[in-house]
Ligand SMILES: Nc1ncnc2c1ncn2[C@@H]1O[C@H](COP(=O)(O)OP(=O)(O)OP(=O)(O)O)[C@@H](O)[C@H]1O
């Protein structure tokens with residue numbers, strides 16, 4: 427069950443309040459709406475060099491979506507806009523019915539508690555133990571230690587690291603470190619998981635293992651956005667595939683005979 | 696609000712970077728030792744001043760020409776004056792003897808005129824300054840009176856010394872404040888730099904700025920307080936060592952027992968260290984790593 431209300435700041439009005447909530451005030455119409463909508467999103471870092479140019483994209487609840495495209499096409503940018511590390515220049519991004527682009531800075535932490543993010547370089551605190559790296563997600567919420575212990579234990583088990591909690595994160599292998607990062611992202615049971623080239627630093631077999639992990643997470647009902655330009659991963663299973671090119675997002679069907687469906691299945695990679 | 700988590704994270708940070716923190720505490724202790732020493736001098740000078748301001752003594756030196764009945768008349772007049780506790784006549788010969796006894800010197804070379812006879816008046820310690828002055832002016836007009844010593848000049852000099860000490864302490868306090876801000880500020884910035892990934896991770900998992908800054912503020916505050924405490928410990932050790940050496944000599948000379956910094960001042964130094972340390976940390980953290 428996703429946890430939208432943070433425990434320590436529950437009464438603060440600036441908290442990010444998604445329209446879709448669990449519990450008695452469950453809004454049925456919000457449930458029917460897509461979890462994520464990009465409407466005419468423009469983003470450029472430098473004038474004259476736009477990265478996203480009027481991008482539109484709709485993602486439904488519980489989808490597993492690959493995002494791909496040439497280097498520099500804006501995959502990382504798209505994800506950064508979602509966890510509000512960057513802001514849009516124009517357009518709207520609706521996440522659970524709320525416009526992320528209009529969110530005040532104070533609300534950003536509360537948005538991020540609904541999103542799990544995983545990076546190519548793992549972003550673990552190497553001096554912390556595996557347990558501490560995962561627990562931090564829940565400590566931020568102010569959960570009691572007893573509960574944190576139990577839930578971190580579960581998360582580590584899900585990523586196949588049961589019993590490794592007391593190891594220093596820095597001594598783990600790359601694949602194991604990425605599993606810790608995945609555990610950290612899922613332990614708060616967020617509605618949305620963002621992965622930016624999560625397998626970029628791993629060898630092909632490990633990459634497929636990690637992809638399997640994401641699929642398991644997806645099967646438990648979490649929406650997953652997986653940015654990669656690793657073709658071998660895209661071929662593992664047929665999934666919805668979004669290609670970013672020329673600042674726009676294109677849906678490309680996979681696993682279906684391309685000619686008959688009229689899709690251009692030649693990936694611009 | 697400080698949660699258990701904040702202090703725990705601060706503790707973890709300090710233990711992992713203990714060298715950095717120890718260096719900061721040491722630099723602060725040096726600064727606080729200067730301030731503490733100045734305050735120590737000032738508080739003791741104050742005590743001496745207090746002691747002499749309430750000396751409760753007036754010496755009325757008499758002319759050699761005064762007759763015994765005049766002395767007796769003066770004595771009874773003084774005894775009858777409000778605020779006077781006791782009156783004692785000291786003859787010239789007695790004064791000479793007293794001096795010889797306390798100083799243990801051969802007085803053969805000193806003439807009799809060097810020791811005028813006097814009336815030692817002991818007044819109530821709480822006698823108002825105005826009353827004392829009034830009494831003195833009246834006495835001065837009397838024919839047999841040569842000179843009156845109220846020890847006012849001595850107290851005035853002490854008061855000036857104390858004022859100077861207070862001013863010096865004030866300046867030192869400013870220097871200490873500045874050094875706390877500079878030392879803690881840069882230590883915290885360095886700690887922040889070293890814990891960049893940690894801060895980045897915290898921001899990613901949705902920590903509020905307050906949550907992120909909390910431990911750093913606790914660390915800055917602890918550095919300030921520990922710097923002050925270290926300085927106090929060092930000063931106390933030195934103070935009691937020196938005091939043990941000098942023993943009674945110093946106290947008999949100035950009329951008061953030297954004392955260490957009173958509790959409120961010592962606690963105040965620690966408190967100021969803690970508050971300034973937190974403030975310095977807050978200033979050092981104005982810009983967190985953007986994620
Ligand atoms: N902080 C920044 N400042 C300036 N330009 C940036 C910044 N971040 C990204 N860019 C530029 O924006 C464009 C898109 O970058 P982005 O990282 O989103 O691409 P990407 O699709 O993730 O590429 P890759 O596959 O190489 O990771 C690039 O041209 C990049 O140079």
Ligand SMILES: [Mg+2]
Nearest residue numbers: 501502503622
């Ligand atoms: Mg990228």
